[in-house]
Amino acid sequence: MPENSGMASAAAPAVGFLHPGEMGAALAALTRANGHRALWASAGRSAGTGVRARAAGLADCGTLPALCAQSGILVSICPPHAALELARAVAAEGYRGIYVDANAISPRHAREIAGIVAAAGAEFVDAAVVGPPPLRGRDTRLYLSGPSAAAVAACFPADRLILELVGAEPGRASAIKSFHSSMHKGSLALLFATLAAAEGAGVRAELERLFASRPATAAYLDGLDGSVRRASKSWRFAGEMDEVADALGEFGLPRGFHAAAAEIYRRLAGLRGAASEVELAAVLDSLLGERGR
Amino acid sequence: MPENSGMASAAAPAVGFLHPGEMGAALAALTRANGHRALWASAGRSAGTGVRARAAGLADCGTLPALCAQSGILVSICPPHAALELARAVAAEGYRGIYVDANAISPRHAREIAGIVAAAGAEFVDAAVVGPPPLRGRDTRLYLSGPSAAAVAACFPADRLILELVGAEPGRASAIKSFHSSMHKGSLALLFATLAAAEGAGVRAELERLFASRPATAAYLDGLDGSVRRASKSWRFAGEMDEVADALGEFGLPRGFHAAAAEIYRRLAGLRGAASEVELAAVLDSLLGERGR
Numbered sequence: 001m002p003e004n005s006g007m008a009s010a011a012a013p014a015v016g017f018l019h020p021g022e023m024g025a026a027l028a029a030l031t032r033a034n035g036h037r038a039l040w041a042s043a044g045r046s047a048g049t050g051v052r053a054r055a056a057g058l059a060d061c062g063t064l065p066a067l068c069a070q071s072g073i074l075v076s077i078c079p080p081h082a083a084l085e086l087a088r089a090v091a092a093e094g095y096r097g098i099y100v101d102a103n104a105i106s107p108r109h110a111r112e113i114a115g116i117v118a119a120a121g122a123e124f125v126d127a128a129v130v131g132p133p134p135l136r137g138r139d140t141r142l143y144l145s146g147p148s149a150a151a152v153a154a155c156f157p158a159d160r161l162i163l164e165l166v167g168a169e170p171g172r173a174s175a176i177k178s179f180h181s182s183m184h185k186g187s188l189a190l191l192f193a194t195l196a197a198a199e200g201a202g203v204r205a206e207l208e209r210l211f212a213s214r215p216a217t218a219a220y221l222d223g224l225d226g227s228v229r230r231a232s233k234s235w236r237f238a239g240e241m242d243e244v245a246d247a248l249g250e251f252g253l254p255r256g257f258h259a260a261a262a263e264i265y266r267r268l269a270g271l272r273g274a275a276s277e278v279e280l281a282a283v284l285d286s287l288l289g290e291r292g293r
Numbered sequence: 294m295p296e297n298s299g300m301a302s303a304a305a306p307a308v309g310f311l312h313p314g315e316m317g318a319a320l321a322a323l324t325r326a327n328g329h330r331a332l333w334a335s336a337g338r339s340a341g342t343g344v345r346a347r348a349a350g351l352a353d354c355g356t357l358p359a360l361c362a363q364s365g366i367l368v369s370i371c372p373p374h375a376a377l378e379l380a381r382a383v384a385a386e387g388y389r390g391i392y393v394d395a396n397a398i399s400p401r402h403a404r405e406i407a408g409i410v411a412a413a414g415a416e417f418v419d420a421a422v423v424g425p426p427p428l429r430g431r432d433t434r435l436y437l438s439g440p441s442a443a444a445v446a447a448c449f450p451a452d453r454l455i456l457e458l459v460g461a462e463p464g465r466a467s468a469i470k471s472f473h474s475s476m477h478k479g480s481l482a483l484l485f486a487t488l489a490a491a492e493g494a495g496v497r498a499e500l501e502r503l504f505a506s507r508p509a510t511a512a513y514l515d516g517l518d519g520s521v522r523r524a525s526k527s528w529r530f531a532g533e534m535d536e537v538a539d540a541l542g543e544f545g546l547p548r549g550f551h552a553a554a555a556e557i558y559r560r561l562a563g564l565r566g567a568a569s570e571v572e573l574a575a576v577l578d579s580l581l582g583e584r585g586r
Contacts, residue, residue, distance in 0.1 A: 107494060130503065141503070166499055175494040180503055182487040183513050187480050193546045194475040200544035201400060201468040206459055210423065210434070210473055219512045220476050251493035251581060253486045254556045260549030288544060 012036045013072025013097070015155055017058060018086055019045055024077040025056035026133035027102070027142075031155045032057050041067040068093040073152060075100045075127070080239040087113040091120035098148050102127035104239075106178055106246040107171035114146075114170040123148045126170040128177030134161050145172035178247035182258065185237045186244065188227055189261035191220055195280070196287035224280075231278040235269040238262045305329045306365025306390070308448055310351060311379055312338055317370040318349035319426035320395075320435075324448045325350050334360040361386040366445060368393045368420070373532040380406040384413035391441050395420035397532075399471055399539040400464035407439075407463040416441045419463040421470030427454050438465035471540035475551065478530045479537065481520055482554035484513055488573070489580035517573075524571040528562040531555045 014037040017024045028038040040058040042050055053060065061067040068074065068090060074097060076086050083103040090099060099117040101110055101124070114124035125148050131140035141162040144152055146169070153163045166172045198204040211217040227234075241262035245255040267287050271278055307330040310317045321331035333351040335343055346353070354360040361367065361383060367390060369379050376396040383392060392410040394403055394417070407417035418441050424433035434455045437445055439462070446456045459465045491497040504510040520527075534555035538548040560580050564571055 141506075143499075164499075166496070172494070172496055172499075175491070175496045176499050176503060179487050179491045179494070179496070179500050180510070182490070183484065183504070184510065186483055186487075187513075190479055190483065190550050191476065193541060193550065194472050194479075197475070197541045197544045197546050198468070198472045200546075201465070201472070201540075203459070203465055203468045203472065206457075206465075206469050207472050210469060211476070213434075216516055217473070217477065219515070220480075222512070223509055247494075248486060248490045251490045253490050253493075253580065254553035256549035256553030256556070257483050257486060260547035260553075263547045263549070287546065 012155075014039055014070055016040065016061070016067045016071030016074045017053075018064075018067070018074060018076050018090070019049060019078055020053045020056060020058055021049070021077065022052070023129060023133045024075070025052045025058070026135055027075065027077065027129070027156070028053075028058050029056045030134060030157055030160055033160070034155055034157045036155055039067055039071055064089060065093050068095040068097075071095075071097055073098045073100060073155060074122075075102055077102045077129075079236070080104050080243050084109065084113060084116075087116045091116050091122070094120055096121040098123045098125055098151060100125045100127045100144075100152055101174075102129055102142075104128070104177055104181060104243060105174055106243045106250070107175040108246060108250050109243065110171045110174040124170050125149050125152045126173040127152065128173040130177060130180055138162065143173035143176050146170050175247065178244050181237075181240055182244045182248065185241060185265075186257055186261050189237075189241070189264040190257075191224065192283060192287060193260070193264050196284045199284045200288055228280045228283055229277045231268055231283050232271045232274045234265050235272055236265075238265040238269075241265060305448075307332055307363055309333065309354070309360045309364030309367045310346075311357075311360070311367060311369045311383070312342060312371055313346045313349060313351055314342065314370065315345070316422060316426045317368070318345045318351070319428055320368065320370070320422070320449070321346075321351050322349045323427060323450055323453055326453070327448055327450045329448055332360055332364055357382060358386050361388040361390075364388075364390055366391045366393060366448060367415075368395055370395045370422075372396075372529070373398050373536050377402065377406060377409075380409045384409050384415070387413055389414040391416045391418055391444060393418045393420045393437075393445055394467075395422055395435075397421070397470055397474060397536060398467055399536045399543065400468040401539060401543050402536065403464045403467040417463050418442050418445045419466040420445065421466040423470060423473055431455060436466035436469050439463050468540065471537050474530075474533055475537045475541065478534060478558075479550055479554050482530075482534070482557040483550075484517065485576060485580060486553070486557050489577045492577045493581055521573045521576055522570045524561055524576050525564045525567045527558050528565055529558075531558040531562075534558060 012035045015031045016039040017028050032038045038058045039061050040053045042060045043063045083105050099122040101113050110126045125146040128143040134140035143164045145166045149165050198207040241258040245258035249255045305328045308324045309332040310321050325331045331351045333346045335353045336356045376398050392415040394406050403419045418439040421436040427433035436457045438459045442458050491500040534551040538551035542548045
């Protein structure tokens with residue numbers, strides 16, 4: 001494996017990634033920088049995933065069984081709705097290393113996955129990434145909870161990522177991520193919905209002027225331009241909002257905020273093929289559809 | 294009416310208030326400062342309303358029929374759920390002056406009220422107040438829409454209130470207010486719910502530290518202390534959130550954000566009798582209840 005030569009140490013466990021998307025590939029590159037072999041399995045993955053995996057220096061084990069056999073640590077990083085199924089597939093391979101769920105799932109689902117992989121003999125670490133893929137700078141936090149959290153933290157260079165060890169219980173890392181997203185992506189969906197309604201009612205200009213008139217409300221519009229430009233990817237947040245609804249529901253709190261936010265992001269799925277930079281009018285059109293105009 | 298002597302002019306129409314709460318009494322005082330007689334009707338109102346009305350210099354007409362007969366302009370300013378019934382009662386009196394609905398209701402409900410009072414021969418003006426009661430400073434906006442909006446604006450001193458005439462259609466003023474509240478009170482409810490869930494999960498300190506670590510998320514906590522201190526009055530927002538849900542629903546947008554927000558504020562009703570300054574722990578306890586602890 002020439003791409004790992006001179007980096008990987010015999011003592012450092014190989015770290016497998018299921019499946020290296022943008023975030024996973026960036027995390028994999030960091031484990032390599034810290035002396036680990038980074039692995040993936042190409043079976044069933046898209047050509048785009050393969051390009052990204054090779055660019056990040058991940059070695060291809062081919063299949064899931066081979067990946068499980070060769071990884072001392074397995075990191076699951078996939079769309080939230082796929083997390084449970086992936087854990088079951090790994091457990092079915094009899095994987096007994098450290099299983100890290102780094103997905104944007106509710107604490108309840110994290111604990112459920114902990115139970116599944118522990119039954120197969122693996123050690124579970126709950127993980128959550130907050131911030132952009134850690135490519136440059138040091139603006140990304142990796143939250144880890146579980147008895148083996150420190151072993152996972154040791155795979156990453158502490159000068160490239162803010163490592164947050166938040167206790168022994170699975171679910172704590174996912175809880176912090178869920179409640180961060182509750183505000184971060186929940187309030188963006190609320191803003192999108194509010195601006196769409198104002199557009200429908202023909203008062204958007206007046207509303208934006210009103211928001212701009214006071215610092216507390218002017219803050220609603222901070223960052224809106226950037227969020228709109230990235231709206232061709234916002235459909236991905238829908239599944240995460242479903243998880244946050246579950247996270248609030250566990251404590252008897254209303255699920256409606258994030259069920260509504262999920263609906264808002266689902267309506268943006270039509271922008272998926274859009275040019276990389278989206279304009280606000282396209283977002284509002286997607287939200288209003290036929291009925292609201 | 295000695296309290297009006299030297300102020301009221303013969304040309305200025307008398308302005309009736311249904312019913313002078315804190316906001317109504319403050320608006321009434323402004324119409325008096327602008328040379329109008331300000332009227333109310335004490336029948337069926339509480340002792341507290343009477344004290345406030347007298348303090349603001351409102352003259353008591355006694356009953357609703359007398360108030361309708363003596364007012365050239367009638368301002369409805371009451372809890373949102375009472376707005377429709379109040380308009381029906383005024384229409385039943387055959388009121389033919391200008392009827393101003395200044396309540397936090399949806400545009401659809403404002404148009405419904407417009408139809409009710411117009412059928413009785415009155416002119417409808419849609420109004421909405423954004424900001425605190427205009428006691429000092431000039432931080433309150435009065436939005437007005439409808440053909441007679443300028444006649445209503447003329448009742449108020451422009452140096453004490455920001456007057457916003459926003460068109461001829463009833464519903465435009467209520468739309469601006471609804472969508473402002475959608476963010477202002479909607480995002481506060483989202484924050485309360487999120488902090489309650491984090492408290493339930495035992496990660497509130499970690500979450501607040503995470504929010505504080507970046508300007509964009511630190512802004513969520515701006516103003517929280519003040520909102521918590523005033524939480525003994527927050528139960529009042531529930532009805533307004535129901536109206537905002539209706540305002541979004543009109544355009545086919547999800548009602549769930551504000552249905553959830555209404556539920557959050559309803560759970561704070563138990564703080565109604567609390568000391569004037571509430572602490573965050575009391576808010577979170579009210580939201581979590583038995584189930585979430």
